[in-house]
Amino acid sequence: QVQLQESGPGLVKPSQTLSLTCTVSGGSISGDGYYWSWIRQHPGKGLEWIGYIYYSGSTYYNPSLKSQVTISVDTSKNQFSLKLSSVTAADTAVYYCAKGGGCTGGVCYWFDPWGQGTLVTVSS
């Protein structure tokens, strides 16, 4: 059973870059149809898709965040990562990594499983 675990700093200063890593265990990150996603949830609010990456490296981003976001994959470590640049207080959120489900041609139809999430606070 695949499990995902986020890691990274819990506090980031405004204007800096938020960096998180998701480690995949219990299965390989590489495989046909394997897309790996980042999703965030602002405190007390709903869910917002950030983007996903195919195991081969192709990336797909939320258009509203595209200028800030870079997602990369390291298949040798079974990890994928998120970088969000020029952060502000509005980027304070719980960040989840998740595996895309039913994915084909750059589109995923659900997300399962999810990591437990990690709270990142943007503050000086």
Added chain:
Amino acid sequence: SYVLTQPPSVSVAPGKTARITCGGNNIGSKSVSWYQQKPGQAPVVVMYYHSDRPSGIPERFSGSKSENTATLTISRVEAGDEADYYCQVWDSSSDNEVFGTGTKVTVL
């Protein structure tokens, strides 16, 4: 951008049926997924392809959709069903994964 609208809250007595709606323009043409999120936990998918249940999800959970509304139905509601529920679709017009506004289900 594509918007999915859910009622903020639904209250239901134990043993009764809860229906959570997700409204979106022409949502009937899209594949809808539903998630359950309990306090302090990550979301868990409870429905995908609008009416398919993942293994481990009780048969009490079912999904349906019409032209502009998708519905998650929870039959014989239990206290453990109390949670936030989100719908989700892929919107091809904006190349974006879109989540609904979320519904808090309270078991009375």
